[in-house]
Amino acid sequence: MVIKESFEKARQVYEKWGINIEEVLENLQQVSISIHCWQGDDVKGFEADASELSGGIDVTGNYPGKARNAEELRQDLEKALSLIPGKHRVNLHAIYAETNGEKVERDQLEPKHFENWVNWAKKIGIGLDFNPTLFSHEKAADGLTLSHPDPGIREFWINHCIRSRKIGEYFGKELGTPCLTNIWIPDGYKDIPSDRLTPRKRLKESLDKIFSVEINEKYNLDAVESKLFGIGSESFVVGSHEFYLGYALQNNKIYLLDTGHFHPTETVSNKISSILLYSDRLALHVSRPVRWDSDHVVIFDDELREIALEIVRNDALHKVLIGLDFFDASINRLAAWVIGTRNMIKALLYAMLMPHEYLKQLQEKGNFTERLAVMEEFKTYPFGAIWDYYCEKMNVPVREEWLKEIQKYEEEVLTKRQ
The missing domain is CATH 3.20.20.150 (Divalent-metal-dependent TIM barrel enzymes)
Structure with a gap:
């Protein structure tokens, strides 16, 4: 529930810039x-x-x-x-x-x-x-x-x-x-x-x-x-x-x-x-x-x-x-x-969650101040909430939870190869 709530809040932040999150995740899935x-x-x-x-x-x-x-x-x-x-x-x-x-x-x-x-x-x-x-x-x-x-x-x-x-x-x-x-x-x-x-x-x-x-x-x-x-x-x-x-x-x-x-x-x-x-x-x-x-x-x-x-x-x-x-x-x-x-x-x-067309227009107009400001602000946008939601949607562990699977595999499989 927490992941979903964080995702919805993050979606709203990005969609203010015209970024379609569902389309982004669909494109990412094809890579x-x-x-x-x-x-x-x-x-x-x-x-x-x-x-x-x-x-x-x-x-x-x-x-x-x-x-x-x-x-x-x-x-x-x-x-x-x-x-x-x-x-x-x-x-x-x-x-x-x-x-x-x-x-x-x-x-x-x-x-x-x-x-x-x-x-x-x-x-x-x-x-x-x-x-x-x-x-x-x-x-x-x-x-x-x-x-x-x-x-x-x-x-x-x-x-x-x-x-x-x-x-x-x-x-x-x-x-x-x-x-x-x-x-x-x-x-x-x-x-x-x-x-x-x-x-x-x-x-x-x-x-x-x-x-x-x-x-x-x-x-x-x-x-x-x-x-x-x-x-x-x-x-x-x-x-x-x-x-x-x-x-x-x-x-x-x-x-x-x-x-x-x-x-x-x-x-x-x-x-x-x-x-x-x-x-x-x-x-x-x-x-x-x-x-x-x-x-x-x-x-x-x-x-x-x-x-x-x-x-x-x-x-x-x-x-x-x-x-x-x-x-x-x-x-x-x-x-x-x-x-x-x-x-x-x-x-x-991360790259898909940037307003690239807007940033390109700023550069073409010579508005380098706003270009730098927007690029820097996007570094702390709630990108992590989108990533967590994507992992959950794709049925893989969220955040560092995957490490528990690796540690279990190491104990049950890898250590026996000595």
């Missing part, structure tokens, strides 16, 4: 966030001869209860999804194939190795996204893959990416929703390169070969992801922002922005409107860098709100494919999923 599976097992995967984590990626912490196999990972994901309002997606990496203990090289992976994932997705009614895994492998040990000087190594990774796109196509056909297959590679140099152009030429040629295989966009959408630097590639990354933005626009591919892949003073929110001027689609991996690309759990901070505002105020909810990418082994892994995903949805709701 699907792609939730990354690799938070649940610290990016280890389930390969028969799994290599140490590499490619500039690091996961710290040893919180108990990490998923040890695909069944446990699906169980954990399903529990987390039950605490998040709305219907969402799950994003897989190639290392989450199930091969029944058989060693299957990455350039030999087939849809059958992900059949259990598809059956599970059908059962709970969600879509799947996909990523080839070009790290944590002996053929990526020197930090180079698609731009490697050795044509044999390049060919291995080219074939892996082609196979991955076909797996994405399989997901799309089986699940009735297109799979976003995103390519990110760790390629770069620790110290100052003597030649930047040649590795980029090789990467372009490799991508051209990968995308020369025709796959219907009804089932699979191709994306490419940039990065500024990483551990082991501090001085030079082959697939830079400029490289992939140019490649995506020239080849009609989706460009993916990872919020942790830029200089600490750069903001992804500021890039969204520019890219949408030239591209019909954009993809995001929302993370939280702390001093470096550390992939901390997404919190409800200024940049997250600004990303959501840029998507909503520019009527781009149908254009921007939102995914998450963080991994923290120092806290309960399911809680990380729930905190991060609920915050992403919360930020979108």
Whole structure:
């Protein structure tokens, strides 16, 4: 009753600005966030001869209860999804194939190795996204893959990416929703390169070969992801922002922005409107860098709100494919999923509860005083009451009540994995 009463009072406040709350909640319910599976097992995967984590990626912490196999990972994901309002997606990496203990090289992976994932997705009614895994492998040990000087190594990774796109196509056909297959590679140099152009030429040629295989966009959408630097590639990354933005626009591919892949003073929110001027689609991996690309759990901070505002105020909810990418082994892994995903949805709701047209008019008229005043006042509008009502309406716990479910699950399930 308290939630309903608070909601009705909040509704009246927002409706004075012409904001239709029921329409807002209906639109929010249609948004699907792609939730990354690799938070649940610290990016280890389930390969028969799994290599140490590499490619500039690091996961710290040893919180108990990490998923040890695909069944446990699906169980954990399903529990987390039950605490998040709305219907969402799950994003897989190639290392989450199930091969029944058989060693299957990455350039030999087939849809059958992900059949259990598809059956599970059908059962709970969600879509799947996909990523080839070009790290944590002996053929990526020197930090180079698609731009490697050795044509044999390049060919291995080219074939892996082609196979991955076909797996994405399989997901799309089986699940009735297109799979976003995103390519990110760790390629770069620790110290100052003597030649930047040649590795980029090789990467372009490799991508051209990968995308020369025709796959219907009804089932699979191709994306490419940039990065500024990483551990082991501090001085030079082959697939830079400029490289992939140019490649995506020239080849009609989706460009993916990872919020942790830029200089600490750069903001992804500021890039969204520019890219949408030239591209019909954009993809995001929302993370939280702390001093470096550390992939901390997404919190409800200024940049997250600004990303959501840029998507909503520019009527781009149908254009921007939102995914998450963080991994923290120092806290309960399911809680990380729930905190991060609920915050992403919360930020979108916050953005939907702003009088964007009015604020745009103020800017056009040069009335910057009122623009700033209204934007600041809306920060303390009763947005939380709308969020609580939405959670209750979607049959998920309100406020921190979800944490009790996680704590119970930890006691009954996770602690028994020791």
